[in-house]
Amino acid sequence: MSKISTWMWFETEAEDAARFYASVFRDAQLGSIEHASAGGEPYTKEGQVLTAEVIIDGHQVFCLNGGPHPEAKPNDAVSFQIMCADQAEVDEYWTKLTADGGREVQCGWVKDKYGFAWQIVPEALRRLTQDPDREVAKRVTEAMMKMVKLDVAELEAAARG
Numbered sequence: 088m089s090k091i092s093t094w095m096w097f098e099t100e101a102e103d104a105a106r107f108y109a110s111v112f113r114d115a116q117l118g119s120i121e122h123a124s125a126g127g128e129p130y131t132k133e134g135q136v137l138t139a140e141v142i143i144d145g146h147q148v149f150c151l152n153g154g155p156h157p158e159a160k161p162n163d164a165v166s167f168q169i170m171c172a173d174q175a176e177v178d179e180y181w182t183k184l185t186a187d188g189g190r191e192v193q194c195g196w197v198k199d200k201y202g203f204a205w206q207i208v209p210e211a212l213r214r215l216t217q218d219p220d221r222e223v224a225k226r227v228t229e230a231m232m233k234m235v236k237l238d239v240a241e242l243e244a245a246a247r248g
Contacts, residue, residue: 092147093167095203096159101150104201105139108148111183115143166196166204173209174239180207181236195237209239215246223248 097104102120109117118140125133139150153159171177177195184207185191188200195212197205215227223246230245231237 161202
């Protein structure tokens with residue numbers, strides 16, 4: 088495992104969230120689920136889920152039931168990026184992460200049903216925006232800025248001019 092893990096704060100939905108994320112990703116598995124002990128934190132009762140782990144492509148993500156905390160709400164300051172091989176993979180993650188209350192944002196971003204931000208990015212975007220011909224990169228970037236879900240065919244068409 089990596090030295091760095093990700094922790095996501097939930098009021099009470101940690102286990103549901105971990106199970107959801109494990110279902111979204113192809114190479115994911117549900118990890119450990121820890122329950123609160125007697126005399127534990129004031130926001131949990133003995134036996135309630137305290138943390139739920141999901142391992143996504145070898146990266147540990149811990150979902151923490153931290154109780155209500157006004158400063159622990161998800162926002163766009165931190166997002167998760169999913170690098171996708173092709174349009175089919177973009178479509179797959181887009182559909183899964185916007186399901187059940189998730190929402191589309193702009194430029195390949197979605198918010199999942201818990202409010203966390205995800206960037207669903209085709210490999211083609213990175214390749215095309217790094218084109219040595221700066222005019223190609225500019226056209227691709229301009230096309231991307233007009234999109235909600237990123238469309239590989241439209242990005243490639245923009246690259247061709």
